[in-house]
Amino acid sequence: MTETSEITIRAHGDLSGISAGDWDACACPEASGPDAPDGARPSDPFTTYRFLKALEDSGSVGPGTGWQAQYLTAEQGGQMIACAPLYAKSHSQGEYVFDHGWADAYRRAGGRYYPKLQIAVPFTPVAGRRLLTRPGHEQVGRAALVQGAVQIGEQNGLSSLHTTFCTEAEAEAGAEMGLMRRTGQQFHWIDAGYGDFDGFLGALSARKRKNIRKERRTAQSFGGDIVQLTGDDIRPEHWDAVWQFYQDTGARKWGTPYLTRQFFDIAQETLRDDILLIFAMNGGVPVAGAVNFIGASALYGRYWGCMEDHPCLHFELCYYQAIDYALANGLARVEAGAQGEHKLARGYLPVATHSLHWVRDPGFAEAVAQYLRAEGAAVEEDIEILTSYGPFRKGQKEDQE
Structure with a gap:
């Protein structure tokens, strides 16, 4: 357990110690908050308590899977204001933002890449909020979650922290906090x-x-x-x-x-x-x-x-x-x-997708940062070229068939 200002950060090995109401108040306030209309859907269901609990209760994540839960919660004034689906990973499978090359380079340099930390929805390459906050607590909640996760990595001598398929707003906020930003693409x-x-x-x-x-x-x-x-x-x-x-x-x-x-x-x-x-x-x-x-x-x-x-x-x-x-x-x-x-x-x-990365070793972090700058420019160019080859009409009018 760590504390940031008046905020208490806890890591949980399973969801049993977190109430569904508290989690969903952060994960999907648009569907679970006090002002949510009846029958409202979450923006996406993948960070909801019910989805993550299904992964956990089914044994799809947990012991023996390489996805060991370390769910983060941030509390302030007796209220949970933020949470994140954090996992300790012993491999890079099921992530879809590939870092196998990083792991191999880290190993060849004499380091131990695994275990690493991953804020993600397992097996789910869908972009959405990953630093989950109650409305009105976005800035302080995101900062608390990032600081808490990085501190866990540092205290345990872990190689890295990765937040994958986050939103663009989260990517911008993470970059301001010193994390490295990565861009990918989907269709x-x-x-x-x-x-x-x-x-x-x-x-x-x-x-x-x-x-x-x-x-x-x-x-x-x-x-x-x-x-x-x-x-x-x-x-x-x-x-x-x-x-x-x-x-x-x-x-x-x-x-x-x-x-x-x-x-x-x-x-x-x-x-x-x-x-x-x-x-x-x-x-x-x-x-x-x-x-x-x-x-x-x-x-x-x-x-x-x-x-x-x-x-x-x-x-x-x-x-x-x-x-x-x-x-x-x-x-x-x-x-x-x-x-x-x-x-x-x-x-x-x-379309562009986003992720955030922290690497504990300064030298390796600089090498990754250089790689990400080159990769980001290539992805941006690729998106522009592919869009130009899209199937849509280029002119104002074309004969209908």
């Missing part, structure tokens, strides 16, 4: 007032518009039906299919899936109102599917998998159906996860 679909999918297509070049129509026809002729399920329409048996899809994709991409089967059982109980499942059904059996999470103004694509291979079905379930849902439900954007320049041709444009 997001943004609603520019299209109204419906045809309105979106009308904004594209003729060639891209024709290609998407062709992909949708091909996918939808796979021989079954495509359904969207959320809330009480999601049944326990649907998670059996999701687990199969998740295992298949995880085995091909990561080697070992990050989430346990129990996570999906808990999701059925506590998260199904936050989730949209999109299934391709053949004979009433899901043969492919995508798992999405629903925020206040965005849909977040997370997992995809299939038991049968059908042309273009991945594009339909993960990208086009997500756009359909967003347009029908007044969501301003779709975030389709990490990486994937193939999303560009389907209306998803590059």
Whole structure:
């Protein structure tokens, strides 16, 4: 336990010592605060108590996973004013802001990179608030959390602290506190007032518009039906299919899936109102599917998998159906996860993502800072070039087809 001014910082090995009300008052005041309207959604569900508790209770994080919780809380005047999902990491898996090269260089220089500290939502490359504060306590709460995390790193001789997929405002605040700022990129679909999918297509070049129509026809002729399920329409048996899809994709991409089967059982109980499942059904059996999470103004694509291979079905379930849902439900954007320049041709444009980093060793910190300056300039240029190659019409008018 450390104290900064009149603020008390505590690290918790699990969530049992933190009330859901206190955590969510910091993590999602727009949905849990006293002025929140009934039924309001959090900006995103990933830092909510229920999501992090599902990871913990399912054994997806904790002993043996390389994600050991050290949740930070900041209290002032008997009230929790800030918190952060902090973990001690024994590897760099499941982060999506890659520092494997840093770890290798640190090791070759004679240092011990792991364990390190990570403020993040495990296995979730979704940008959002990471330094969670009650309204009105943003500046002091962020400073307390950063100072507390850095002090834990220093006192325990840890190599580094990383705050990944934070907001731009948090990145700016962290940089002012002396942390190193890193920029990455993802591909997001943004609603520019299209109204419906045809309105979106009308904004594209003729060639891209024709290609998407062709992909949708091909996918939808796979021989079954495509359904969207959320809330009480999601049944326990649907998670059996999701687990199969998740295992298949995880085995091909990561080697070992990050989430346990129990996570999906808990999701059925506590998260199904936050989730949209999109299934391709053949004979009433899901043969492919995508798992999405629903925020206040965005849909977040997370997992995809299939038991049968059908042309273009991945594009339909993960990208086009997500756009359909967003347009029908007044969501301003779709975030389709990490990486994937193939999303560009389907209306998803590059946007910047942000992270913050502290390295204990001054010499290594300077080397990382030089790397980040060069990388940031390259990412900025890449975003500009990729945006110019987007699928949208360049002129004022183009013949509609």
